[in-house]
Amino acid sequence: DQQVKQNSPSLSVQEGRISILNCDYTNSMFDYFLWYKKYPAEGPTFLISISSIKDKNEDGRFTVFLNKSAKHLSLHIVPSQPGDSAVYFCAASARDYGQNFVFGPGTRLSVLP
């Protein structure tokens, strides 16, 4: 059973517009969420995180929104740039769940010039 889902395997956005990447989770014990960005043949790079006590966290062009009641989070990138083209992974962890994050399957974002 996939506990972290990213239902869109790919997304294309025009440069300068907003990119919205979505993530849903099933385990209500998750209380910490992260987004990672991954280029081919490289390890994932940490982008931004959010604790369950918040519903929004912003860092430059990146904003993560958390809706606990819907078990949904999203990553907004605005304005999108061609260099943002990568695979984005959503990940979740829980204090009582263990040491690891559970990763979603990823969404490939293509920002078109």
Place this chain on the structure above:
Amino acid sequence: GAVVSQHPSRVICKSGTSVKIECRSLDFQATTMFWYRQFPKQSLMLMATSNEGSKATYEQGVEKDKFLINHASLTLSTLTVTSAHPEDSSFYICSARAGGFDQPQHFGDGTRLSIL
């Protein structure tokens, strides 16, 4: 900050060879290190979690005798793929974390292992 170095980046070797991959946290002490495997167009699959000075915890279906993990210090963990076969060919990625569940993991750049 939070740099994780993984070496080598690419290995090509014959079937039956054992391959060691190193993962180092360069500017922080990693209380926990993780080893992942990624198949083409799939997500990261956790293989094992290791804490410095103790035995690694392997995920279900991962053979501990096949994938030997040593976490000898707070800055170094190694994964040894023993007697590698073509089906072990994959992209292996390590990550390291200083602190608990609410701290991000920082990833190495991965190792592309190709077994002929």
